[in-house]
Amino acid sequence: MARTPWISLVVASGLAFTHTARAQIQKTVYIDECMDYSGNGCGDSTDLNQITADLRREMLDTGFTVTRYVESSAWPQDFFESCNSSYGSAGLDNFFSDAVLVTVFAGHGNVGHITFGYPHASSCYVSIGAQMRLGYMGGQQSGYGIYMASKLMSFDCDYAGLRHFFPQWLNQQFGFHNSPAIGDGQPGEFWDETGDTTNRMAWLEELEDKSGWFTGDNSPVVFSAGRTSAECWGIHDSTSFQTRLWTRRGGGSSCGGGYAYVGCYSIRNHGGGGC
Amino acid sequence: MLKPLARLLFAAGFALFTGCSSEAPDTPPEPPTESQASALQGQVALFRASWPVRSRADVRLRVRALSIAMMGVAPADADIDQALAPIDQQKNVSARLATSLGEITLRYKTRFDDLRIARPDVDNDRVTPGDVGEAAAQNTFVAAANSLQSQGILNLAAYDVQNADRSQTRSGEGAISPNNAALSNFVESYDFNALRVIRGIRFANAGLRVRVHRTGLISSIRFGGAEIASQWVNGVEVPTQDGYYSNVTQSDAVLGQRYAQDFPRVETYSTRTMYVMPTNLTTTIIEPRFVKAHAGYNDIGNVRSLGRRQFACYSYVRNEPALME
Numbered sequence: 001m002a003r004t005p006w007i008s009l010v011v012a013s014g015l016a017f018t019h020t021a022r023a024q025i026q027k028t029v030y031i032d033e034c035m036d037y038s039g040n041g042c043g044d045s046t047d048l049n050q051i052t053a054d055l056r057r058e059m060l061d062t063g064f065t066v067t068r069y070v071e072s073s074a075w076p077q078d079f080f081e082s083c084n085s086s087y088g089s090a091g092l093d094n095f096f097s098d099a100v101l102v103t104v105f106a107g108h109g110n111v112g113h114i115t116f117g118y119p120h121a122s123s124c125y126v127s128i129g130a131q132m133r134l135g136y137m138g139g140q141q142s143g144y145g146i147y148m149a150s151k152l153m154s155f156d157c158d159y160a161g162l163r164h165f166f167p168q169w170l171n172q173q174f175g176f177h178n179s180p181a182i183g184d185g186q187p188g189e190f191w192d193e194t195g196d197t198t199n200r201m202a203w204l205e206e207l208e209d210k211s212g213w214f215t216g217d218n219s220p221v222v223f224s225a226g227r228t229s230a231e232c233w234g235i236h237d238s239t240s241f242q243t244r245l246w247t248r249r250g251g252g253s254s255c256g257g258g259y260a261y262v263g264c265y266s267i268r269n270h271g272g273g274g275c
Numbered sequence: 276m277l278k279p280l281a282r283l284l285f286a287a288g289f290a291l292f293t294g295c296s297s298e299a300p301d302t303p304p305e306p307p308t309e310s311q312a313s314a315l316q317g318q319v320a321l322f323r324a325s326w327p328v329r330s331r332a333d334v335r336l337r338v339r340a341l342s343i344a345m346m347g348v349a350p351a352d353a354d355i356d357q358a359l360a361p362i363d364q365q366k367n368v369s370a371r372l373a374t375s376l377g378e379i380t381l382r383y384k385t386r387f388d389d390l391r392i393a394r395p396d397v398d399n400d401r402v403t404p405g406d407v408g409e410a411a412a413q414n415t416f417v418a419a420a421n422s423l424q425s426q427g428i429l430n431l432a433a434y435d436v437q438n439a440d441r442s443q444t445r446s447g448e449g450a451i452s453p454n455n456a457a458l459s460n461f462v463e464s465y466d467f468n469a470l471r472v473i474r475g476i477r478f479a480n481a482g483l484r485v486r487v488h489r490t491g492l493i494s495s496i497r498f499g500g501a502e503i504a505s506q507w508v509n510g511v512e513v514p515t516q517d518g519y520y521s522n523v524t525q526s527d528a529v530l531g532q533r534y535a536q537d538f539p540r541v542e543t544y545s546t547r548t549m550y551v552m553p554t555n556l557t558t559t560i561i562e563p564r565f566v567k568a569h570a571g572y573n574d575i576g577n578v579r580s581l582g583r584r585q586f587a588c589y590s591y592v593r594n595e596p597a598l599m600e
Contacts, residue, residue, distance in 0.1 A: 037573065037582065042573075042575070043573035043574070043575045043580065044573060045540070045571050045572065045573030045580065045582060046541075046570070046571025046582035046585070047582075048582055048583055108573070108580040108581060108582055109580060109581065110578075110579055110580055110581050113578065113580070115573075115578075115580035124575065125578060125580075148583075149581075149583070150570050150581035150582070150583055150584070151581065159456075159458060163456060166451050166456055167453075178544070178584075179542070179544065179570040179581055179582075179583060179584040180583055180584055181568075181583060181584035181585065181586065181600070182583055183554070189367065189384070192367065192369060193369055193382060195369055196369045196370055196371050196380055196381075196382075197369075197371075197380045197393070197395065198395070198399075201380070201393065201395065201398060204444065205382070205391060205393070205495070205497075210554070210584075210600070211384065211386075211387060211389075211554065212326075212386075212387045212389070212480055212500075212501075212552070212554035213479055213480060213554070213600070214468070214470055214471075214479065214480060214481055214482030214484065214497075214500055215468075215470065215479050215482075215547075215549075216440060216442060216466075216468045216484070217544075217545075217568060217584060218584070225451070229448055232448060233401060233448070237399045237401070258452065258453050259451070259452060259453065260450070260451070260452040261450075261451050261452075262448060262449070262450055262451065263448060263449060263450075263451040263456075263458065264446065264447065264448035265446060265447055265448070265458070266444060266445070266446045266463060267444065267445050267446075268442070268444045268466070269442055269443055269444070269445055270442050271442075271544075273542065273544060273570075274542075
């Protein structure tokens, strides 16, 4: 897979790389997708269908630049906060997940963590609350997170899953309260739908069911952020990847710092799955 | 997949410094189990089922009917027709259309005859006070279903309107910081989902979904799905074309045991008896199936990881591997 030159150069040379806020929105995407979970060193479990290939095509068709890694090329370190090893050894989010505007993970997971199919440097997991800091600290380019794994944004047990995403400094995050069934082309159809509606409506409507099913098994969640309640709902109800895209939030704390903002959410609740 | 060179350099550089990542254990989940399985006996009907290929004109009529059921008015036929042009190339449709009461969004998935319309102004209304409550919302849902029947696109006898699944879309907000993260929680809409019903058994791949905003207005309607070849005889739906009847040979107990053997490491979320249309086929014979929804899990130490939801659908009439969806 081709890499964008600036990333390749910086990574290969090991040079420090400092980002500054950009006046113009950089329509960039990073995707890690894992499908093969059959005893590759991160346990032995159910393999998954591929769901981001069509998504990538839709993103490219709408003018986004997409970097996508799958299977053993998708690493937990891509999501580790890079500014300090306390977030996980050898964090690379400044070059991958937090070096773009839209960050995507598809694979296994559960409340509080995402799981990769292959280990890298002995790691299989990312502990979301402890090791991920998207949108600030190292990298600080991400503005949106899309997570297509089970229960990551669980509301059960006092928002046990969603709480892990509070430390992310993003405009919007998309996930599931329960374990979702997702058809191969559905994330791409979600993206396509944002051409005529908001991200919130598209996510809740498209991901409520597996394509071709009407049983309402999935519980999709959208979580937005703003400086004030009005700003949060404004972002929540107006943002569209294709027609009304906000730049990254900016202004997040430096390495190791805290966070404070107003969060707002919508959930299409077809039941949870425990916490 | 080979890693790019830059990535390999990183791997080599960091391998010396990395350790195993772990985290505190989660509480082992106790998933809710929805049990809608029913003990089938005797003979069951098998039907020819297909995803219908609709003409642009046919879909236009449906858009018009759904819009009238949703808000009493519809976009101009010419506007609908123009928006539906991609259907001629078997492509999906996504559009915004004007009505006298505001804009609607239109989404049509050609592959699955899946039509959705919505009112963004109602869906986004966080200003108008009030909450009509679920009972009033249900009346609105039933009225919408009646409207669709009177407009000739839905047969109420074939939809489980009275026993529709009820759920809610909820919203909330709160100040978020490491020491303060209390979120409010309120109803955005009351959601009703009436699946197509075949001889008293739900059909997973067709239905009517109506979302009633807390203000009492309908914010969206979804309608469509697979169709079966049938006719009504004395109030009972009977198979036509190459549909037929067959004896039930597999009991719930037997299928439950097979499921446990086939999927020893899964979290099971629901157990239902449903007709299921395989989504990778365009037409086939469908039958009642014993349907388990689950996600596979893997425990490493105290960390449990889950795959995504799958449906294991066992035939009641044949001893064969589960259809996986």
